[in-house]
Amino acid sequence: MPRIAVFISQRLVKAVFVVLAIAVFNFFLVHAAPGDPAAVMAGEAGAADAKFVEQLRQQFGLDRPLYEQLGTYMGKVVQADLGYSYRQQRPVFDLLMDRLPVTLSLTLTSFVLALIGGVALGTLAAMRAGTWSDTAITVVGLTAYATPIFWIGLMLILLFSVNLGWLPAFGTESIGAGYTGWAALMDRVEHLVLPVVTLGLFYMAVYTRLTRASILEVRDMDFVKTARAKGLPEWRIVSVHILRNAILPVITVAGFQAGHLIGGSILIETVFALPGIGRLAFEAVLQRDYQVLLGIFLLTSVVVVIFNLLTDLIYSLVDPRIEVAP
Amino acid sequence: MSNRLRYIRQSLTAAALAAALATPALLSAPSVAVAQERGGTMNIIVQPEPPLLVLGLNQQGPTQTVAGKIYQGLLTYDFNLKPQPELAESWEVSPDGKVYTFKLVKNAKWHDGKPFTAADVVFSTSKMLMETHPRARAVFAKCEKIEALDDYTVRFTLKEPFGPFLQSFEVSSAPIMPKHIYDGSDYKANPANATPIGTGPFKFKEWVKGSYIHLVRNDEYWKAGKPYLDDIYFRVIPDAASRSVAVEQGTVQQTQFNDIETFDVPRLKQLPNVEMTTKGYEFFAPLSWIEINTRNKPLDDKRFRQAMMHAIDRKFIRDKIWFGLGRPATGPVNSVTRFYEPGVKKYDFDPKKAEALLEEAGYKKGSDGTRAKVKLLVMPYGETWTRLGEYIKQAMKRVGVDVTLETTDSAGWVNRVSNWDYDLTFNFVYQYGDPALGVSRTYVSDNIRKGVMFSNTMGYANPEVDRLFAQAAQTNKDEERQQLYSAAQKILVEDVPVAWLLEMEFPTFVDKRFKNAITTAIGVNESYDSVYMVKK
Numbered sequence: 001m002p003r004i005a006v007f008i009s010q011r012l013v014k015a016v017f018v019v020l021a022i023a024v025f026n027f028f029l030v031h032a033a034p035g036d037p038a039a040v041m042a043g044e045a046g047a048a049d050a051k052f053v054e055q056l057r058q059q060f061g062l063d064r065p066l067y068e069q070l071g072t073y074m075g076k077v078v079q080a081d082l083g084y085s086y087r088q089q090r091p092v093f094d095l096l097m098d099r100l101p102v103t104l105s106l107t108l109t110s111f112v113l114a115l116i117g118g119v120a121l122g123t124l125a126a127m128r129a130g131t132w133s134d135t136a137i138t139v140v141g142l143t144a145y146a147t148p149i150f151w152i153g154l155m156l157i158l159l160f161s162v163n164l165g166w167l168p169a170f171g172t173e174s175i176g177a178g179y180t181g182w183a184a185l186m187d188r189v190e191h192l193v194l195p196v197v198t199l200g201l202f203y204m205a206v207y208t209r210l211t212r213a214s215i216l217e218v219r220d221m222d223f224v225k226t227a228r229a230k231g232l233p234e235w236r237i238v239s240v241h242i243l244r245n246a247i248l249p250v251i252t253v254a255g256f257q258a259g260h261l262i263g264g265s266i267l268i269e270t271v272f273a274l275p276g277i278g279r280l281a282f283e284a285v286l287q288r289d290y291q292v293l294l295g296i297f298l299l300t301s302v303v304v305v306i307f308n309l310l311t312d313l314i315y316s317l318v319d320p321r322i323e324v325a326p
Numbered sequence: 327m328s329n330r331l332r333y334i335r336q337s338l339t340a341a342a343l344a345a346a347l348a349t350p351a352l353l354s355a356p357s358v359a360v361a362q363e364r365g366g367t368m369n370i371i372v373q374p375e376p377p378l379l380v381l382g383l384n385q386q387g388p389t390q391t392v393a394g395k396i397y398q399g400l401l402t403y404d405f406n407l408k409p410q411p412e413l414a415e416s417w418e419v420s421p422d423g424k425v426y427t428f429k430l431v432k433n434a435k436w437h438d439g440k441p442f443t444a445a446d447v448v449f450s451t452s453k454m455l456m457e458t459h460p461r462a463r464a465v466f467a468k469c470e471k472i473e474a475l476d477d478y479t480v481r482f483t484l485k486e487p488f489g490p491f492l493q494s495f496e497v498s499s500a501p502i503m504p505k506h507i508y509d510g511s512d513y514k515a516n517p518a519n520a521t522p523i524g525t526g527p528f529k530f531k532e533w534v535k536g537s538y539i540h541l542v543r544n545d546e547y548w549k550a551g552k553p554y555l556d557d558i559y560f561r562v563i564p565d566a567a568s569r570s571v572a573v574e575q576g577t578v579q580q581t582q583f584n585d586i587e588t589f590d591v592p593r594l595k596q597l598p599n600v601e602m603t604t605k606g607y608e609f610f611a612p613l614s615w616i617e618i619n620t621r622n623k624p625l626d627d628k629r630f631r632q633a634m635m636h637a638i639d640r641k642f643i644r645d646k647i648w649f650g651l652g653r654p655a656t657g658p659v660n661s662v663t664r665f666y667e668p669g670v671k672k673y674d675f676d677p678k679k680a681e682a683l684l685e686e687a688g689y690k691k692g693s694d695g696t697r698a699k700v701k702l703l704v705m706p707y708g709e710t711w712t713r714l715g716e717y718i719k720q721a722m723k724r725v726g727v728d729v730t731l732e733t734t735d736s737a738g739w740v741n742r743v744s745n746w747d748y749d750l751t752f753n754f755v756y757q758y759g760d761p762a763l764g765v766s767r768t769y770v771s772d773n774i775r776k777g778v779m780f781s782n783t784m785g786y787a788n789p790e791v792d793r794l795f796a797q798a799a800q801t802n803k804d805e806e807r808q809q810l811y812s813a814a815q816k817i818l819v820e821d822v823p824v825a826w827l828l829e830m831e832f833p834t835f836v837d838k839r840f841k842n843a844i845t846t847a848i849g850v851n852e853s854y855d856s857v858y859m860v861k862k
């Protein structure tokens with residue numbers, strides 16, 4: 001078997017145990033929070049009697065001892081069954097699939113835009129370090145990074161939606177407009193602009209700063225001088241010699257972030273009223289909807305494990321000096 | 327402007343609004359000329375998103391507002407809480423107050439085409455709601471017999487007279503559920519729960535979770551020519567700042583209850599496209615208070631609790647924290663509801679008196695100026711309550727009581743309060759049109775039940791109060807009930823089992839083009855069959 005296949009299969013076997021351990025840990029974590037879904041629903045109803053709470057606990061299976069609940073849960077996990085949300089009256093898998101398209105269209109788009117934009121801006125700033133364009137990029141990056149993301153979101157809504165009226169402020173589509181085909185697609189794209197820009201600005205700031213710092217370290221090294229001495233064109237020096245050596249930290253962070261894309265963004269989804277996974281998770285915490293929360297945790301941990309593996313593989317592609325070793 | 331002047335001005339505005347609402351056609355002059363024509367789409371905020379829309383199974387606030395358009399009750403109530411016909415066109419009460427006979431409308435149909443009959447009413451009140459609806463369970467458990475005399479007549483026979491029986495039939499208290507769908511099934515697991523079937527003017531069309539709920543006009547509605555609107559969209563907008571923007575932009579045409587944070591209300595009131603009213607909450611008549619765990623020292627001392635009432639400036643709370651919404655509460659009954667007693671002990675804002683009471687109770691100032699320490703568990707229901715917590719801390723500090731603020735989320739709050747694990751917390755509770763339905767539950771000692779929220783979690787027990795409330799519920803003579811409730815209110819105000827804060831008002835913002843939205847004491851939970859849109 002080729003070395004890489006051994007590496008991947010061994011990592012996958014380890015991953016299964018890691019994910020199962022995470023599932024057990026998550027189970028105890030969510031049950032450690034005070035209160036339970038029955039208490040939440042009693043609070044929301046504004047009136048309750050003992051029977052009401054008791055019925056709910058029975059329905060949710062919360063009247064069983066904790067180890068029994070854990071057993072039931074793990075039994076389902078190994079069969080890849082994410083359970084059932086009694087509060088929402090739907091299987092958790094269906095709930096996640098409903099929300100996934102919205103979340104991915106938001107997080108993936110802003111991730112890709114931020115990665116491209118961040119590396120480009122960071123390179124530009126580093127190659128012109130000390131000039132006004134470097135200062136401008138650094139200041140903008142620092143501001144975007146330091147400003148609370150929901151505040152930027154609200155300000156963009158105020159400017160582009162309330163004052164200028166160019167872009168819609170909330171949701172994923174114009175409700176009740178009855179668009180079809182191209183018009184429906186453009187409508188959805190319009191709704192995505194503000195949230196994607198808000199989230200993307202934040203990510204972009206991270207990549208810009210990272211790329212800039214990393215390039216500054218590399219750009220005066222001997223092999224760069226050599227490349228310059230042999231008369232290579234500047235774009236080739238930057239893209240092949242400098243960037244390829246400077247990009248590793250960016251890949252590390254990007255790989256880490258890519259694993260979390262599926263978790264969505266609670267703040268962005270809340271401010272822009274997008275029905276994504278971040279909000280689903282946040283509401284599940286408040287409502288103590290254990291099954292939904294555990295489902296999201298599990299899905300996220302699987303994706304993180306996969307992306308860690310991918311990141312390791314990409315390392316060896318970008319920098320052949322790094323070898324995959326089981 | 328002095329506080330008093332502002333108060334007068336606001337009272338005048340409120341009076342003008344009330345007068346205008348009493349005659350909806352006069353609310354804005356052009357609407358008189360415009361016929362109530364069909365058409366129009368209304369976007370209403372719903373927040374938080376309800377878990378399901380079957381009102382018989384879930385009675386959360388947002389569920390009521392949405393499902394109130396789909397399901398109906400036998401009665402509804404005018405602003406003075408007088409019963410009005412809905413699915414029941416008339417009713418009779420026997421002189422001994424034990425037999426209630428309702429005549430039902432004859433042409434109502436369920437959304438799936440099946441006729442609505444007395445069997446549905448009997449099934450709902452005697453079987454389904456008894457299983458699934460805590461408030462209905464408490465009321466209909468008092469019935470000896472519920473029977474259909476014919477297809478359109480239902481008779482309730484009570485074991486003994488129950489004063490507020492006629493107040494228990496609006497859509498959220500006793501929603502009439504379809505027998506042909508639910509009888510014999512496991513109610514909570516019924517697959518039909520995803521597509522609610524009611525008798526109301528609007529039918530369920532679609533629910534995109536996390537985004538919106540779409541209701542459409544019921545063309546077969548039993549009131550001829552109604553409803554007027556074609557569609558209602560309930561839109562989920564989880565962020566309070568974004569909700570305010572949605573009103574400003576005109577994306578939504580109505581908000582209710584806590585949708586708009588109080589500090590945004592003055593700004594939105596200035597908008598030219600919407601109108602604000604505080605009418606339409608008379609049935610709920612919420613009252614807010616500081617809930618006091620009377621088991622804990624020093625809160626077990628009546629004088630300490632009375633000192634709290636004097637130390638807190640409730641007019642300040644109303645003006646500066648609720649931005650003018652509500653009225654300082656005088657006791658356990660909201661003044662817009664039935665059997666309110668104005669002649670109770672008054673607690674004016676008077677820190678000196680508060681300190682005198684604390685001295686008398688033996689809480690002397692220590693070397694650091696502190697008399698006592700208590701903890702306040704801040705209710706996790708939004709920014710306004712956090713601000714209230716900060717004010718209470720300041721106000722109590724002034725009389726030498728050190729208040730530590732504790733924070734939690736809603737599950738933790740319910741868990742701790744219902745299990746008596748708190749010193750002080752906030753709470754607000756609906757009164758449901760009658761003291762026997764919404765007031766006595768907080769103060770009677772047989773409702774001290776650990777683990778149950780909105781019970782007597784303070785642990786307050788007074789045999790005389792128990793007796794008065796029990797006796798008042800068992801008669802349907804209003805004068806007699808008034809006397810008993812007045813006596814109970816006087817004792818409670820003296821004992822201060824909770825420190826009442828405000829008779830709360832909620833702002834309802836409605837787009838000016840939409841008429842007839844708020845016409846009864848259940849306000850936004852009404853069926854909206856007479857709401858129409860004026861087209862410009």
